[in-house]
Amino acid sequence: MEKLIALLIAAPLLGAAVLLVGGRRLDRVGHWIGTLLSTASFVFGLLLFADLLGRNAEHRTLTQHLWSWIPVEGFQADVTLRLDQLSMTFVLLITGVGSLIHLYSVGYMEHDERRRRFFGYLNLFLAAMLLLVLADNYLLLYVGWEGVGLASYLLIGFWQHKPSAATAAKKAFLVNRVGDMGLSIAIMLMFTTFGSFAFGPVFGHVGDASQGKLTAIGLMLLLAACGKSAQVPLQSWLGDAMEGPTPVSALIHAATMVTAGVYLIVRSAAVFNAAPDAQLAVTVVGAVTLLFGAIVGCAKDDIKKALAGSTMSQIGYMVLAAGLGPIGYVFAIMHLVTHGFFKAGLFLGAGSVMHGMNDEVDMRKYGGLRKYMPVTFVTFGLGYLAIIGFPGLSGFFSKDKIIEAAFAKGGTEGWILGGAALLGAAITAFYMTRVMLMTFFGEERWKNRPTRSPGAPSAEPAAEHRGEHAEPHPHESPKVMTIPMIVLAVGSVLGGGFFSIGDRFLHWLEPVTGHSEGHSPVSAGEVTAATMVCLVIGVAIAWAQYGRKPVPAVAPRGSLLTRAARRDLLQDDFNHVVLVRGGEHLTRSLVYLDHSLVDGVVNGTAAGFGGLSGRLRRFQNGFARSYAVSMFGGAALLVAATLLMRAV
Amino acid sequence: MNPVNYLYLAGLLFTIGATGVLIRRNAIVVFMCVELMLNACNLAFVTFSRLHGNLDGQVFAFFTMVVAAAEVVVGLAIIVSLFRTRHSASVDDASLMKL
Amino acid sequence: MSFPLLTATAALPAVGAVATAAVPAARRTAAKWLALLVSLGTLALAITVLVRFDPGGARYQLTESHSWISDFGVRYELGVDGIGVALIALTAVLIPFIVLAGWHDADPLETGSRRWRPTQGFFALILAVEAMVLISFEATDVFLFYIFFEAMLIPMYFLIGGFGDRAHAQGEQAASTQRSYAAVKFLLYNLVGGLIMLAAVIGLYVVAGNFSLQQIAEARANGSLHMATSTERWLFLGFFFAFAVKAPLWPLHTWLPNAMQESTAPVAVLITAVVDKVGTFAMLRFCLGLFPGASRWATPVILVLALISIVYGALLAVGQRDIKRLVAYASISHFGFIIMGIFAMTSQGQSGATLYMVNHGISTAALMLVAGFLISRRGSRLIADYGGVQKVAPVLAGTFLIGGLATLSLPGLAPFVSEFLVLVGTFTRYPVIGIIATFGIVLAALYTLVLYQRTMTGPVKPEVSAMPDLKVRELLVVGPLIVLLIFLGVYPKPVTNIVNPAVRHTMSDVQKKDPKPEVEAAK
């Protein structure tokens, strides 16, 4: 059965290779090949899942050693895959959601002549992501880690001829690289500490390692997680990443890749458990981000950016949970999975909306769409309910648990974190309601006006192919797009309940992550109640602002906070001023120095000899008698020197 | 009288000759100064020969004369041809090649 | 005595060079094919070497030893250890691609005198360089090595100064002046380095009385040869200076950008991917092998310089406007990594460094050659003159991207393995330096992606709108290189297998042990 694990990765990898190398002759069938192979991978996943279920909890870890990768004196890196409950969960999420989104893209990218390549990239992403979650050592994980980075780079910049897209792609890769730096340093630390970076040895010897080393490793891993999962302070790339086609945003920047950070932390549970300081840092990052993302989400008029903000904040929840240690790991993953469902659903919905609206992304130009695209409305709505944590839907279960766990951390920390989580819940309710209202309710602001007003951000240029700039005719998307949405909607409705009833998920994952029931100062019931209250408040405020009064088609100036939030709370501007500008100045001055100083010294020496030579040759003045003088002087010197030598 | 004085004389003559080479412009005169230096050497030879009481020095002196004579032949030939070309025997005029 | 395989490997290209040069002016195509065949033949021989080499065997294998200039204590001694084999293979692999890539680079613009045969000369010189490089990888006699280390400069010099890019921005006249400036700079820099090394070589003779690595090592071992500390250090510095110029190490690097910028892409590859490797190789074999004490003594300074090279090179690469200059500075940064790996004095570091030499050779070749194809199409080296190429020439853009990703050492491609090994190897002994060095990977991403974005993405520039995609010949050059990159990235074991034993020897040369991991140390 282990043999199948490699196939999980091999299938999409093959797809990527075929599609990218195959060339134009595959243009017509390319997308189906891609979809097929990702589905195949999903099927393998299911088979393995069945196999795991067949075993008892202790023996649910399968490993497959493929080959010895980097064998060097004292340094062994193998290509070994490890399938346990944790990675299994991810495999199913990735391949499942992935396949759905492949399907969706078939319709969505229909009019793009580079569709084959798009599917190639998607498959490449799946392969890399699967490698990430299946790797048995950190170095191999690193390969997947950067692989998904590459895939996301390629997909964000898929419409490369758009400078904004190209820039966003580059930015995403660079910010991720900063995170990767953290990961590689972490690996080096592990190597110096444990002499290995394979999961087994590392987790096995955590006990023998010094506290400082462990904390350092933990922090470095956290840095990596921040990069990949768009956590403060490395969150800036996620918003721009929305330049990519919407399916990409759904798959990579909502459901799967961005959650890799959470996976990393949960996977490294052993290390973090032994390094409380690192854990604290994790929780702080999580809490900050969940508020940060939520606030940003409130201010965005671009539907995808709003959703991106929400993604950020939801992942903040997960990181927070992961930081809480054994209390939280399971719920982090659980929220991760449910979030995978509803956020993917929401994005696909957004895509479907844009599809019907000539790729308009500005929500202020939407409105009242519910009767034009009912399926989208329903699926989107369910996703909405799920994310705000409407009782009974998946978000409700997972998020609630996290908040509970946050309080359970105890002490002031517990209160602060819990409070933050609650506040986050409220804000979430607010901005999601806002999105909902602006898009599907209210008057139809897109009437009697050509969309794509000059100022508005121009998103997907598929429009250019259709060449429409006139008033849009909202319409429902084709089946191939709606079916995935429906499936995901179902997932987001039932998922949470299915997992939580009888703590199925808990028992499933516990053997890997371990679990401990924290005794929370506030009872579960109270937390739920509080959450509900926040939820209601959030929705109410949103209704008051966007439901009752009409939404202005042009964004009002807004309060200072609003404006700041629109600019991602100025964090990006900071980067620009400090890093970009500063870097440019640095490089420019270095270029100058290299030329004038380092090179100057060399050329200077040459010139110096030239000058000396020019001066010396003047003695050669052509007069025989002056030559005689020099000879005479020379002779005198010679004699004098000889005598001197004897004297001394 | 002490033969060493002859040495002083030789040194003096030699110096005079050398100085002449350095300061005189006319090639012939320069050349004569060289001859003077050679003679100074001869004087030294003979003196030392007397001092050491062997004949090597004297023999050397004769050879020097012969060599000097040969030198004169060659030297005059060159100088004369130069003079005929340039209508001047000044050493300083011949300074086409420099630097 | 057995068939002198190593001699043959080096002799074939040498003979080929003469033959190519002798091809009559009219038959330049014949010359090209001849050169290609010879380089392929050499590849075959190199592969034989690879096969005949037994990783488990003696340190130096396939040895040949003949008396040559006994007066100078010089012997014609050849022999390869794992490191040598790896680099010989690299050289032999790259040259055919270089020849193929430079197929049209030396077609004469104007028909000069009928005796002027640039094409023949171009390929003959390339082969000559190959021969000399191979010998210097094979020589186990310091003097023999030195001779070819120096002689190599002459053909390189003519390659740089004699052949440049077509359609130079400021016209042919300006181009040729800049070219000869670059060539002279290259030659003088390296000659000065070489001459200072000469002094050290003489010194070594005075101290040791011969030049054979083995003999000196033995004499060291049995105590019959004792070097005073100060002498050893001076000699080390003499050697290291030459290699640092060749490598090149900051601040002796400024010749490289000029040379790579002015020469044609294949020659640029020849410089940075093949010839410069002799420098780093020699550090590993001669600096560490002959002067272990001094090497340990100099390590801190050298590591700092290497670190500066890494960061400095990367930063300057970011600031470049000229594609080739950018690649040149990138290479400087990479050489920093190599040197760092060598002097970290850990198994990982040195294996990594050796691997790095090979991988950097391949990746730079891929990137630079594609860049060359790009430049030859547009006739400009300036990044600003390009834009949106991927729309008109997707394959070119794709290969260029892969080359770039290799340069920023993306996991899964060969350079990642070596770079990580170097980093780990350094980190285990010098954590701070290791950490600072990792900033290099961010900067690498920066300059590569900026280059790609500016040239390949964005709206299509009118000048490039008619740009043709890669031709078959060009694909034949790039394709295999990319395959190699991926293969060695996924399965570097073949290389590490032959390198590891050699590294073990070097480590014992410098009497260094890898630091123990904390956990074991605790026990």
Added chain:
Amino acid sequence: MSTPAVHSLWTTAADRIPQIGAPKIEYGQLSPTLIIIGAALVGVLVEAFIPRRSRYYAQVFVSVVALCAAFAAVVGLAADGYGTTKAHIAAMGAIAVDGPSLFLQGVILLAGLVGLFTFAERRLDPAAHGNRVDSFAAQAASVPGSEGEQAAVKAGFTTTEVFPLLLFAVAGMLVFTSANDLLTLFVALEVFSLPLYLLCALARRKRLMSQEAAVKYFLLGAFASAFTLFGIALLYGYAGSVSYGRIAQVVDGSVTDVSPALAGTMGNDALLLVGGALLVMGLLFKVGAVPFHMWTPDVYQGAPTPVTGFMAAATKVAAFGALLRLLYVVLPGLRWDWRPVMWAVAIVTMLGGAIVAITQTDIKRLLAYSSIAHAGFILAGVVATSKNGVSSVLFYLAGYSFVTIGAFAVVTLVRDAGGEATHLSKWAGLGRRSPLVAAVFAVFLLAFAGIPLTSGFAGKFAVFKAAAAGGAVPLVVIGVISSAIAAFFYIRVIVLMFFSEPKPEGPTVAVPSPLTTLAIGIGVAVTLVLGVAPQYFLDLASQAGVFVR
């Protein structure tokens, strides 16, 4: 002067007379020199009696035969072991027949032969009035530009005297290297200098410069030899003898029979030191060491190029031969006095030559300065004061002389309307116009620069190795630096030839006769052979590295 002294002088003279026996001369061992002198005399007779038309051929024939025969004689002697085991002092102590002298004589003879080929070249200059002409004045006596000269040219005169002159010079050099007493040394010095003075004056083109060169060379040469002579006088005064062996004994105090007069002079070191210094200075003048080098550029530039080549090669060989013998045989006892001085001279010579050469614009002057720099390198070997030092110098000289002659031979090929185009700017793009010639010249330049696989490198390595072994490490370092500087201008010429566009009105490369081709060919061959497989010649040199005392 007092009477008894006179009387005693008479009596001593009287006593001596009967004791004078017939000198014993080993003609066999002197045969090389004798052959050459004989041939030179024959050459004079040829000038006197053979009709003008056939003189050229007769002279070339005689000279070639003589040089070959002499070389054969040298080889024969060496084979007999006169270089090693049977090395001894011949001709009543006047001539030393030993390794160094034979080796250098061989080199000089070959250099003379190759030089002769370039002398005899008659294809380069366009034929004047239908008769081929060489690079020497039609009639040296006629005033440049006068109708006398035109008449001479019309009549097809050629100065065939150059061949005997060459032979005389060679003869002088042969003796110079093997002279074993100061008298022979001095006479030999003049014997080879005087013909060279004349040869310098005999250029066919640019005769003013030629004559100027001759005058400068002659006056300065005479000046220098005056110093030499004075030095000799003082040495004689110190030691009471002119024979090397005797002086050496006196210097290191191993002399047995000390007459009171000798005791007196021996006490006076000033005589010795000043005398030695002046004598060495005379030789340094010949090798062209700073600060006695200033004649070199002018003379090299003005003299007919074949003469320059021969002079540059052979004079250096002979002068260094004599210098070595002087320092190693006569003044070894003085080592601690002259070594530091020679150090200084070597350093300034290396640096001075290299630096000043950087800014030269005339190829012949450039080569002149490079020869100065090389003199410095060789001096580095001289100060090694070891057997290795000697043999390394011998080897270096052998390699260097052929490179030099070859290089100057190439210079004769590059011509324009005004004769040889020696200004560097004219050499631009030569590599495009005639790659072969340019390549050959490049080889010579690389040899000068000491690039491996050329004789220059082997020689330089040998010399520096000996110097370093002799403890002169700083000297080696400076030598290395200055050869780096020197490399700069050799490279400049190569750049000029290959990388710069040819000028439309640039010079043409004349197609030489087999003679010059042979000269150049030999030059290239020797350069490469000594570069790639120097062992045999190194052995030769090291066998020859012992002076007989």
